[in-house]
Amino acid sequence: METVTVRRVIAAPIADVFEWCATTTNYTRSPFVLKARLARPGADAPYGVGAVRLHTWLIGWFRERITSYNPPYDFAYDVDRSYPPARHELGRMTFTEVPEGTLVTWTTTFGLPFPGGARVARHVAKPVITRVFADILNAADRSLTTATART
Numbered sequence: 001m002e003t004v005t006v007r008r009v010i011a012a013p014i015a016d017v018f019e020w021c022a023t024t025t026n027y028t029r030s031p032f033v034l035k036a037r038l039a040r041p042g043a044d045a046p047y048g049v050g051a052v053r054l055h056t057w058l059i060g061w062f063r064e065r066i067t068s069y070n071p072p073y074d075f076a077y078d079v080d081r082s083y084p085p086a087r088h089e090l091g092r093m094t095f096t097e098v099p100e101g102t103l104v105t106w107t108t109t110f111g112l113p114f115p116g117g118a119r120v121a122r123h124v125a126k127p128v129i130t131r132v133f134a135d136i137l138n139a140a141d142r143s144l145t146t147a148t149a150r151t
Contacts, residue, residue, distance in 0.1 A: 001089060001111040002121045004129045008137040011101035012144035018072035018095045020140050021104065024053040029139035032058050032132040042066055053077070059128055060084055064091065079110070086125075087111040104140070106133050 010017050020026050024047070027033040035056040042048030048069040055062045063081040068074070073095055079088035089109040096103040108129065112121045 001087070001109050002118075002126045003090075003107065003109045004126055004133065005105065005107045006130055006133040006137060007103065007105050008134070008141065009098060009100050009103050010137070010141045010144055012141075014095050014097050014102045015072040016144055017102040017104060017140065018075075020144055021093055021095075021137075022047040022069075022071070022075055024055065026140065026143070027055065027136050029143060030132065030135040032135055034058065039063070042069065045069060045071070047075070057132060059125075059132075060086075085113060087113055104137055106137065108133075 024036045024038060027036040033055060035054070037054050038046060038051060039054045040050070040052040042051035045051075047053070047066060049066055051066040051069075053064045053066070055064065061083045062079050064077040065080050066075060066077050068076040075093055077091040079086065079091060082088070087110060089111075091108045092106075094105045096105075110121065110125070110129075111117060112125060
């Protein structure tokens with residue numbers, strides 16, 4: 001299993017950053033994310049516990065189920081289906097107020113269940129996932145700091 005962790009400080013209020021990151025359709029502001037939609041709303045909030053999010057990236061398709069939702073501090077998800085097939089143990093985004101704005105920490109743990117999958121996960125998938133996560137957070141930064149500058 002491989003773990004990816006990406007951190008980014010976004011110069012915006014924690015509630016705004018949490019909302020942007022929880023809203024899966026925002027991910028298409030990254031050129032690596034082709035489609036993203038909410039397939040089923042959560043129990044207490046659209047992107048809350050039980051929500052199902054569908055993502056199509058340049059590298060594959062993922063169905064995520066939100067497993068915990070604690071605005072504006074964190075949410076977690078499990079990838080319960082994907083193509084290509086992958087094992088998934090953890091997906092979590094945490095949000096912490098810092099003097100410069102909001103520190104976002106995005107972590108996922110995954111494996112590829114085929115011969116040679118560990119090598120492919122380490123040398124190909126991990127750098128690609130790291131790049132996509134960073135690019136999504138860059139899009140959040142652009143979107144939220146532009147919005148903050150306008151107000």
